[in-house]
Amino acid sequence: MSLSTWGQNYYSVTFRLDMNDYNGSYGIPEVNGTFNNWCGANCDPMSDPDGDEIWEVTVDSLTAGTIEYKFAWGNWTAQESLLPGSTCTQTTGSFTNRIYTVAGNATLPVVCWGSCGPCSGTPSSGTIRFRVDMNGYTGPTYTTVNLNGSFNGWCGSCAPMADPDNDSIYELSVVLPLDTIEYKFTVDGWTGQETLLAGSLCTRTTGTFTNREYIVTGNDTLDAVCWGSCNPCAGGPTSGRVRFKVDMRGYTGLPYNQVNLNGTFNGWCGTCAVMTDANNDSIYEIDIDLPIDTIQYKFTTDGWNVEEVLNPGDPCTQTTSTFINRFYIVGGNDTLDAVCWQSCLPCGQAAGLPETQHSALRMYPNPARNAVYVQWMDAGQPDGTLYLADASGRVLIEKALREAVHTGISTDGLSSGLYLVHWTQKQQRGHQRLVIQK
Secondary structure: OOOOEEOEEEEEEEEEEOOOOOOOOOEOOOOOOOOOOOOHHOEEEEEEOOOOOOOEEEEEEOOOEEEEEEEEEOOOOOOOOOOOOOEEEEEEEEEEEEEEEEOOOEEOOOOOOOOOOOOOOOEEEEEEEEEOOOOOOOOOOOEEEEEEEOOOOOOOOOOOOOOOOOEEEEEEEEEEEEEEEEEEEEOOOOOEEEEOOOOOOOOEEOOOEEEEEEEOOOOOOOEEEEEOOOEEEEEEEEEEEEEEEEEEOOOOOOOOOOOEEEEEHHOOOOOOOEOOOOOOOEEEEEEEEEOOOOEEEEEEEEEOOEEEOOOOOOOEEEEEEEEEEEEEEEOOOOOOOOOOOOOOOOOOOOOOOOOOHHHHHEEEOEEEEEEEEEEEOOOOOEEEEEEEEEOOOOOOEEEEOOOOOOOEEEOOOOOOEEEEEEEOOOEEEEEEEEEEEO
16 A cells, blocks of 8 residues: 655555575664665564464555665664676665665565575575684784775774784684675775785785675684784794885986885886985985785886886896896895895995896805805906895895905804895906805
């Protein structure tokens, strides 16, 4: 029956929801929509008098026109996750809701939770427990850990995680439709977010965004992964804040407005990582939170207007196909030395000197354990300096270089990894890579 008041027609619509394929326990479902201001359980709770898990509610006084709605239970304790683009939905901004055009009294078809159609007798959703271990987190202090993903519109602070036993492992259970989702962990809404390495096993990269990826097939409890990592925490830090610095005093290219940092960690995004020169000394800096991993990067100006041209085989570079980039092994918080544009060394060190042949310096054993021995083979060269640096170019050991020198360098204070040995003299320079294995 429709009612009319002062020329306005009102209609009754019966909503019906099948919970038979719902995974897990649930409370009383309700229908929420534009017609009741999404008011939760207080307005239109549903009922199931015969106990067949098909719930109904009739909403009166609806006017003709299009409405949006969705089902939830327990006063928004859980709500449907509807797929954008499906036949019964409309997506507005980050919200995907059911849609229906009221044209008269109606009883709607029975639909399955989270679906446009009837239940199939198999689960249509899964309750997924997400867990993140913050023991290895090294970023700024935070109050709340959040879960953000394609299923909640990357909403910021709407999905806080809990740590009831204070072990720094935060958890949250979410009911999701059977589908592929993307997500990441953040702190205090979007104040801080994970930096995930493109190409790692648990991620998907779309454009400039690298997120975690998961296929929902039913109920599941995910392993507790370390912040910024695909793996559990291993007792040490899983990320580090790294300060990159480039000295532009040797730059001779086109004029520029910005100096940028581009790398595997930001999808080589162009202008998204702007470096700054607060004291106007032409040394530009930027701090980036990175997972413990090997990265590639280079410095550019004004996005990709001008990029560094690095020499293949230089000790701070790595060649992948036709690309020659800087590389660095992230081991925790670090401040890298200021290197000259297009160089592995600081400005003024060995600029313009010809490269020596590797045979001029004998270095053994390589790989080394507790010590490496260096022998200068060309006694006709004047004195110079030998530098041992880490993979970022930061000098760790400096020694005077004598004619026909034969000396040992202790590596007791150095951890396993790749190191760079540079030498400079009045007439020439050179380098070799050194591997330390302990």
